[in-house]
Each structure stands twice: as C-alpha cells, then as structure tokens.
Amino acid sequence: MLQTSDVTSVKPQTDGRRERYLAAFRWMLLARVFEEKLASLYRGGKVIGGVFLSKGQEALSAALGVALRKGDIYAPLIRDSAGRFAFGESLLDAARTCIGSRLGPMRGREGNIHRGKPREGYYAMISHLGVMVSTVSGGLVARRFKGVRDVVGATCIGDGGTSTGSFHEGLNMAAVEKLPLVVVVANNQYAYSTPTSQQFACADLVDRAIGYGVRGHKIDGTDPQACFDVVGEAVARARAGEGPQMVVADLLRLVGHGEHDDAHYVNHALKVSPIGRDCLEVARAQITAAAWMNAMQIDSLRDQLQAEVESAFATALREPLPDPNLEDWRALSTEALAEGRA
Amino acid sequence: MLQTSDVTSVKPQTDGRRERYLAAFRWMLLARVFEEKLASLYRGGKVIGGVFLSKGQEALSAALGVALRKGDIYAPLIRDSAGRFAFGESLLDAARTCIGSRLGPMRGREGNIHRGKPREGYYAMISHLGVMVSTVSGGLVARRFKGVRDVVGATCIGDGGTSTGSFHEGLNMAAVEKLPLVVVVANNQYAYSTPTSQQFACADLVDRAIGYGVRGHKIDGTDPQACFDVVGEAVARARAGEGPQMVVADLLRLVGHGEHDDAHYVNHALKVSPIGRDCLEVARAQITAAAWMNAMQIDSLRDQLQAEVESAFATALREPLPDPNLEDWRALSTEALAEGRA
Amino acid sequence: MAITYLEAIREAQAKLLADDPRVFIYGQDVGNFGGAFKATKGLAKEFPGRVLDSPISEDAQVGLAIGAAIEGMRPIIEMQFADFSTCGLNQIINHAATMFWRTNTKCPITVRLPCGGTAGGGPFHSQSMEALYAHYPGLIVLNPATVEDAYSMLIAAVHIDDPVVFCEHKYLYYHLKADALPTEALPIGKARVARPGRDATIVTYSAMLHEALACAEELAKDGWQIEVVDLRSVKPLDTDTILGSVARTGRLLVVGEAFPWGGVTAEVVARVATEGFSLLDAPPMRLNAKDTPVPYHPNLWGTHRPTARAIIGAMRELLHA
Amino acid sequence: MAITYLEAIREAQAKLLADDPRVFIYGQDVGNFGGAFKATKGLAKEFPGRVLDSPISEDAQVGLAIGAAIEGMRPIIEMQFADFSTCGLNQIINHAATMFWRTNTKCPITVRLPCGGTAGGGPFHSQSMEALYAHYPGLIVLNPATVEDAYSMLIAAVHIDDPVVFCEHKYLYYHLKADALPTEALPIGKARVARPGRDATIVTYSAMLHEALACAEELAKDGWQIEVVDLRSVKPLDTDTILGSVARTGRLLVVGEAFPWGGVTAEVVARVATEGFSLLDAPPMRLNAKDTPVPYHPNLWGTHRPTARAIIGAMRELLHA
Ligand SMILES: Cc1ncc(C[n+]2csc(CCOP(=O)(O)OP(=O)(O)O)c2C)c(N)n1
Ligand SMILES: Cc1ncc(C[n+]2csc(CCOP(=O)(O)OP(=O)(O)O)c2C)c(N)n1
C-alpha cells in the first residue's frame, strides 16, 4: 500500500542537467513570446474565438514536454504551449491553428488549444475536461498490445478538471491496468473564477494518488528546476514500468482564464506570495545564478524566438482561410456511408 | 489535513448497546427471511425480472438503517433489504414492489430494488450506479436552506460503484459543501463477476477518503457489532457537523449477483476465509455469547418474522396487477404540458 | 432603456430569487463571478448563500438539483455551455425525467443550457442539444427566441413542477434587445405566429427565428407573404398552431440549427405529414445545420448553420414547387 | 444446428478476434464471465489477454477505446445495457464522433449496446438509444433485426473505419434462431425488403421487424399484401429503398420501439414527406412506444411498446385512409 510518505520529494538528477534545463527554458521562453504575440493579435481582432494563455505555467508544461520522447503519447490541455513546442509541435502549426489557416492541421475546423496530430502521438483535446486521461490510457493499451515497450503516455489537467467523473474513471482504470501514464495536475488555484476551496476539500490534491494506488509527486510549480526534476522522475518511473504517476504542481495562473477575463477575482495575497512568482523570472535567476547563460544571452535568445514567432504568424496570416466550398462537409472517413444532408 | 491514521478504529459505545444490537438483528433476520422467500418465489416463476439478494451483507445494511432517524435521508442500493426495513419500509410495500402489485408504491412501473418513497426521505435508486451520492447531497443542501439541523443523509454503494464518475463527483461535491453525508461502501469483493483487482488498484478503498478530505472508517463487515458501532459513529459524526463520512466494510457476497447467477467465479479461498463468514451466524453467536437471547428465542423470532413475510407476500400476491387501461401514460406531473403521443 | 436577451435571463433569475425562497442557483462560476456569460451577475451578492459555485461536475450538479427538488426546492442549474451538459445528461434523462413517473414525486429542476453557435465557438461550444432531451419522456424543453420569452419563459420554467431544459441561445445574448421586460406572456407549450403570412409557413425556433424573419422580410420585397411560427417550446410541441398555419399557407419549411438527423425539424415535418397531410399543397421542406461538428472558423460556420440567405434559397424552391 | 441472435454476436466476435490481431474487447464482466448476456462466452479463454474486464466506468471504457483506435486497434466496447451508455455518451458523441473530422484521424471503435425492452426490464434496462447517437454527426448506428445481420453487420462494423454504435436487441437474443451463419450479406447502409407487398409499406427495424412481419402475416389472411422494410442501419438511413417501397405501395407506416418524440420514425416520415411526397396516397403514419419511461411489469410493458396487435390496428386505419 502506498502511503503519503511515498510522495516523492525532489531528487535532483545531475548529469546533463544544464542541457535539459536550457532546452526546457527555450520552450518556456518560446511559449511566452508566442502567447504574448497571440494576445496582441487577439486584442487587434485578428484572432476569432477564445485565447487561453499559460503565463506562470510554462515551467511545468515544458518539464513534461522535454521529459517525453518521440513515440510517446502526449495529450496537453489549455495551458501547454511550452509542452506542445517541446514535444515537437511546429510554431507554424500553432500559429496556423490560432489564426484559422486552412493549411494548419485543424484546417479552420478547430481553433486555439484544440489542436493536435493524433497519429504522431500528439492527441488533440476536446473541451470536455478529464476525457483525455482514459484516451491516453487507451493509446497505451494499444502499445501494450503491439508489444511496444519503453513508452509513456502523459496528459495534463487543472485543479478544476480533477472534479470531473472522467478524470476519476480514467485514472482508476489506468491504475488497474498498470499503464505507463503520467497525469500532471497544474493546481493554479482557480478553475476559471472558482477557487480551490470550492473545488475540493482535501488538503492537497496529491492526496488523491493514494486512493488510486498510484504514485503521487508534489512540486512547487514556480520552481523550474523542481519541475524538470520531478516531472522527469515521474516520466522515468512510468517508463520503467512502475505504473501511473500523478504529479501535482502548485502555481498561480498569472493571466485571466482567457484573454477576455481580467481575473479580478484572484486573491491579491496569492499574487504576492511565493506561489505568485513568474516561473520565467525564476528560471532567468536560476540560469544566471548557475552562470549557464547571462542576461544578455537570454535577451538575445528571446529576440531570436521573437523573430521566429513573428515569422510564423506572418506566414499564417498570409495563408488562405478555410473556404466552405472546398469542404467536403463529411464527418465520416467512409465516404460511402456519409449522408451529408443539410 | 486528514491522514490515514485518522481512519476510525472501532470505539464501542456501551449504553443501550443490547437494545440497538437486538433491534438491528431483527432487521437482519427479517431481511434474510424476506429474501429467502423472494428467492423461492423467483424460482417458482412468481417474480418477473431480476432478484438481487444481500446474503452476507445484512449486518452492514442494518447498521445504517438503525443509525438513521425519521427525517434523515436514505438512498439504499442493491443489497439493502435490512437497511430499508430498519429505515421504516413496510414489509408489504417491499413485497408488493417485487411482485409488481398495482397497490405498491411503484405501481408496477418499477420492480425489485428500484423502490422508495422520496418524500419520506427514502430515495428510490435508479440503476446507474453512483448517482445517488450527489442526489442525497442535494437533499441535504435543501435541508440546509430550510435551516433543518441534526439531519443526516446516507447512501450505499458497492466496490464496483466506486469506479463511476458519479461517485467521484458526488462525494467531492459533498466534501466541498461539508454536508452531513454518510457513504457506506460494501466491498463485497466482486462487482457482478469482476474481482476488486480489476476494479481498483489502491490497497484499500478507504484510502480514497483522504483524497476527498472526508473521514474514512473501516470495518470488518462480517462482524455485526463492529458494523453497528462504526456506522453508528460515522452517522453521529456527520450529524454533529463533521462533514461527509466514508465507511468501507469488507465482506463477501454470499449469493450470486442476482438469483440468475450461480457465482461460480467467486474465489473459493475467500469463501472459507473469515471474510466469507455469514454475518447472521456471527450475530447469532454474539447474541448467545452475550446471553441476550438464546437459540430458542432466536428461532422463535425467526418463525415470527417468517409468518410476517408469508403474510405480506400472500397479500401482495392477491392484489391486482397493474392494468394498462388504468394508467395515464404520462411522465409529467403537469397534465397540461404532457403530450402523451404514441 | 434597452434590455438584452442575456439581461432578461439575469432579471428573471433575480425575480425568481426575490419572490421564491425555494429558488437557488448552482453552477460553475455563477457566484461572485456572475457566470461565464454574466447571466447571474450580481446575484450572489444580492442573494447571499443562494447562488453557489459548483466544482466542474455536471453529473453531480444535476444530481444535487434533483435531491434538492425532492425536498421542495426549485434549483436552477447553469451549464457553462450546453455542450458540457452531455456530462450531466444521464442525471437529466434517467433520473430527473423519470422521478415523477416512478415515484409520484415532483422534480422541479431547471437546467439552463447556453446553446447554439457563435462565431469562433467551434465543435464544443456551439451545440444545440434540444433533440437529445426532447426525445426522453418526462422533460420539458424550452427554446426562447426573444428577449421577452427569455424572461417570461425562464420564470415559468422554474414554476413548473417538472424538470425543464431551458435552451438559451448564446448568439442572442447580446444581439437581441427589447425595450422593456414583458408583463404578460403566452403560456408554456404555445407556439407563436411571429409574422403572419399566407404564401408559406416557416416553422422555427431560437436563433433561427431571426434568420427566418429576415428571409420573410426579404421575400416580402417580391410580394411574398411568409408566415413565421416560433415554436417557443420544442417539447411540448404545439402541433395545433403549426397545423393552423399550414392550413392557411399550404406550404411548410422547417428550419433548425441542430444536426440534420432527427431532431425538431424531423418531428415537425412528421407531425404535419401524419396529422395535416391534406393541408399541404407542396412537399414540406427541412433546413438544418450540416451533418458535421460545428466548425470553428466563421467562414465555415456561416455555411454550416442555416442563414437567412440559405432559408431564402429553400423558400424560393418551396414557393415554386 | 440452430444458432441464436446472441450466439451470432458471439461468433462474430470470435471470428473478428481470430482474423484480426487489432481487435480486442473491453467491457464489464466480458472476460472469464463471458458478459452479462454471455455474448463473449469463452472468448477470454480462447483469446488470452484480448477480452478484458473493465471497471464500472463507461466514460473511461469509451475513452480507452478511442485512444486504442487512434493507435490502429479495433476495439469493441460492450456496454452492459444500452441504458448505461448515457454514462459514456459524451466520449461517443463528442470525442469518437468528431475525431476524423477534427484531426483527419480514423477512430474505428465499435460500441455494442444491448438495447430494447424485455419483460420485467423496467426503465433502466430496456431503452432504445439509437435516436441520441444518430443525431450526432460522425457515427454509424446499426440495428440488426435478424440472426444473419447480427453476425454479418457486427463483422462489418468492426471493419468500418469510423465509430459504430451497434444496437443489438436483447429481446432477440434468445428468441431468434437461424439455421446457420450467413456467408454473404447486404452492405452496411442498405435496407432490406423483408417481405414484399403492394398495399402498404411498414418501415421498421430491430425487434419491431418481427412484430411488423406478424402483422403482415395476419393481414395477409384478409388478402392484404403488406411490404415490410427492415432498415438495418438507422444512420446512414437508406432513403432510396424506403422511397422505392412507398412508390410501390403508396402507403407508409413507420414503427419503432423508441420514445415518440423525434427518433427514427420522425426521420423516416420526414424524409418520405420531403423527398417522396407525391408517392403517398394517404397520410403516412407512425407508431412508437409511449411517452413515458419503459414500465417494469409486463402488463404495462406490453402496451408501452408497439406490438403486432397495435401495428395491425394502425395498419387497418392506414389501409382504409
Ligand atoms: C466537463 C466540462 N465542464 C465545463 C467546462 C468549461 N470550462 C472550460 S475551462 C474551465 C476551468 C478549468 O479549470 P482548471 O481545470 O483548473 O484548469 P485551468 O483553466 O485553471 O488551467 C471550465 C469550467 C469544460 N471544459 N468541461
Ligand atoms: C453506471 C452503471 N454501469 C453498469 C451497471 C450494471 N451493473 C449493475 S450492478 C453491477 C455490479 C455492481 O457491483 P458493486 O458496485 O460492487 O455492487 P454489488 O453488486 O457487489 O453489491 C453492474 C456492473 C450499472 N448499474 N450502472
């Protein structure tokens, strides 16, 4: 029986640490720059529908992205720009989806965060929270049938998403099947406007792990090094066949739920507490303290990423928009069985 | 934060113990006699549809029934004949429902375990497992709005039912609202044919309590005294305002899932282990050991209950069956809005 | 002072809370935040303790409402989007809807579904789910198309002793304005002739009413008089008013924003065909959304759903049939 | 050697497992126990590791199937009763059904729903849910009415690259027998004229086919020749075969076991009215179950669902209309 004492405390891995950190940092920074651009396009009316940003969550998100490998399964959620890029999503595909380009992977049929390339192991979330837990598990069951080893499937969820029946059913099922699943819970203190006090009554979400018979890991989500270490360890344990891992990171959403939301409801005390730290600032400090990069190098990296982002959006914005006349208006892949009536 | 160490160990209450025990025992015995009669009617083709019995679970079920009071809310499940009687269901109503009498509370519209009188606090389960957790919670919210104090709402569920999303959402919500809810989990080692190893991976279902921030209680469900004490304590704690309580009892279903099922899949080792004890036999031994009743007195109580059961079924069997021509075929209470088309 | 469809819904709830102590609201972010669309703005403050934030648990939200209703309360459940009500659907169709019939116990819950498409909404924030709920016995399914109906029908819904699925259209939230709140209203279950005519009938509901009216307006320029019937409730469905209109016009087009298989348009056409066959001078027609999920990009969305232009196209066909 | 409808479903799954390593079965009690109805009897033993017991988690069962399908497997999900699929409905209609359209990724899952009424089943073990699934784009909904179709359509279902809701009727499980398994079959999407006739058409599906055939048999004694069309799949719906039959007979009665609002009977009547209006010599008719939950007691159930006797009554009306 797992006891709460099994909850992992940070056990830093030291070899290749600098490289891993800097790789992850690059994705964090790219995500931030990408999202700032996206927000400005949204304000300029160039983005239709919702825009959901991850400011403050980039370290956690990147941590998972870099811990996964090609061949793994990854089902990110709302606030995972960093993880998506780290897992291999092209900047252009991200930009295209947000802009609605016909050439993007979602072809204007879906927008913003609802993107993915399932056959590449990069699953596309539906909005209904929690459902990806069982879906990733299903992907892992398929790998098991095929005799594929060394694979990990990971998905992300928020504090609010843990209240869904889907989350419960999925994690319980994965535990029964002892699948190499990693569930990363970003406890960013709010689900839209709802504080955790109205979402759950346990002292800590990681306490749920024991009730599923899975290993729980806890992190300060504002500490990039801790994120990389702990998420890395969880992924390694899953890969090693230790069964599902549940990682809970405490952090604060530093933006609104979406860009339409001014987040006035966020408790000021949280903002000024350590949980309100910007992980990107912390990363900058950790990097410069370790003398891995200096401030100028970071700034120039940022400039470079900024240029990449600008160029991706510039391309996406020039691309053709979806055209109803070019659509086949067919939900089935089996053409012969489609009705196509209106 | 609740720790597993908060899980209650049996703390016997001593005053009025004999009376409580014997009262509960009477309901246990009545349930057993009732169900034996029901099974024989089923075998004789007098009962249509499924028959689901609770042999081996009477102590746990009765424990909850006697711990509740008039004015409380009770949503029993499949194997709760004892609790239903203890909560005040009339034998005749039970017999009527199983026989399909038009005069029963379900009027032949529903049968067997799907019975209740919601306005009397005795909620009628639907088949979909887990949904009653939130429903009882809703009843408790209503009581809170009305300023009613000292009330408890209780519902029962099986090991299998804990895997449903409804169970999770309901218990989490009750915890957030700090409702006086008692959830009694009968871990009878199987959900239909599925053993617990295919149902959950935690060492013990009571470990889930901590993840909801509710108090967990653990019992040997074959020990009637333990059931009465622990369930009684859980109900008392809920009544005292300590929030939701989750009781997990280990026991074995000593019959098939339903009377159509020979339960050949049940592990023989379990049957001969202490968990395979018949709680009614244990009760008999506990009662005679305490010299509260002797064997003859118990037998004569049984005879008396047998006569009551026979008489209830004899009445129910003589009553008119439902008649389609007397039905209004209307699902809405608002007659003016019913369509009634076929 | 103009009042929007959304404000009407807020005002209805304010009135319900003020008038009836049995009413409370439970939903995600409905409390201090006032709801994702602000339909409960200020209500938590005005009615302390009676507008409660729920966890993200649609099944439990409805379950809670059912229990409270059994005990005599009148809960209003807000789904953040109609699309998420799939997660609470089991409690709605199998528990709430069967309660009275099974147990003779009333179950007066109102489930508010912000439904229908808006630009950029995409497959999971645009659905019209009335067909799913109307299929199941024991539910009332309302679809207000006007500010006045949004207000009066929500008040009526909460007074009804049965479970109500209240489909409010997000596209109308801000687009639709009225001068004042109504003081009287048609009873629930009655359809309304929104525009009289004699050449053909359009039967529709919710946001499509306005596309239909635009079509009628446009065709009036050519001298056609199109009658437009606003169903208001799709269950019960006011067959009499529909048949009355078809009796006048002889021609029927039924327009809905939902998916094409089954649903309201099929039910309406089937009722007219079975009960008013001889009234028809031409084959009835249906216009629905396309048989794919609702697309995200407005370029596609504008073709996926019926628009005034599409309705005009269908109507010209019908008028010449 | 006679084979039942239920055995045909078991045999189809045995063949699928034997022929295609991508196939596996996941459901409650489907493993060693062989399923609540024994539709997977012996399969866990015959195909070790490929017939898995799931927890009581319909949402996760479908979610697991979707993930496996993305990776190229061909999962079969057994729901213990169709009625419990409401708990997995969200994953079916919003996730599986939208997968191909959203992501260009095939999602070949088959969800088996033991559906329909049996004596003593009651409100939660008797439902016919095809209307809910057929309404949503992206699904194929099959309703075999014969032993042969149960077998061949289940095999076809698993071969289809899209999500299939396979509605197998519990009443037919043991009641229906055939001499042998079929070696060939109509393609999916084609309806079948189950009995030719010229005086009127009954369009129906699943268990109601047999009530309709009994009606036709009975009316034949009076010299009436009733054509009976077995839809086989309700989505896609074979409008051509339906219209062909109505063209021959001029009279249409559509019979379904589901609830009366919406659903298959509405869709069929609506299609005939809109696309084959001039073929009709009399108003079309519909016969459905009553608008209440399905009652437990056989006395009530026998009236709630359409029976041969009720169909005969309706047909006599139609023939004289
Ligand atoms: C089942 C379901 N119900 C409601 C919603 C609407 N919704 C979208 S995001 C959100 C809040 C999510 O909060 P959380 O899970 O904490 O993630 P965060 O936004 O904080 O990253 C809600 C309620 C949804 N997507 N799915
Ligand atoms: C949501 C749902 N899925 C499936 C079923 C079918 N079913 C009825 S009882 C049962 C087994 C229940 O097992 P458990 O919860 O352990 O209770 P027990 O029968 O052992 O008392 C199942 C699967 C159901 N009632 N509800």
Ligand SMILES: [Mg+2]
């Ligand atoms: Mg959150």
Ligand SMILES: [Mg+2]
């Ligand atoms: Mg059990």
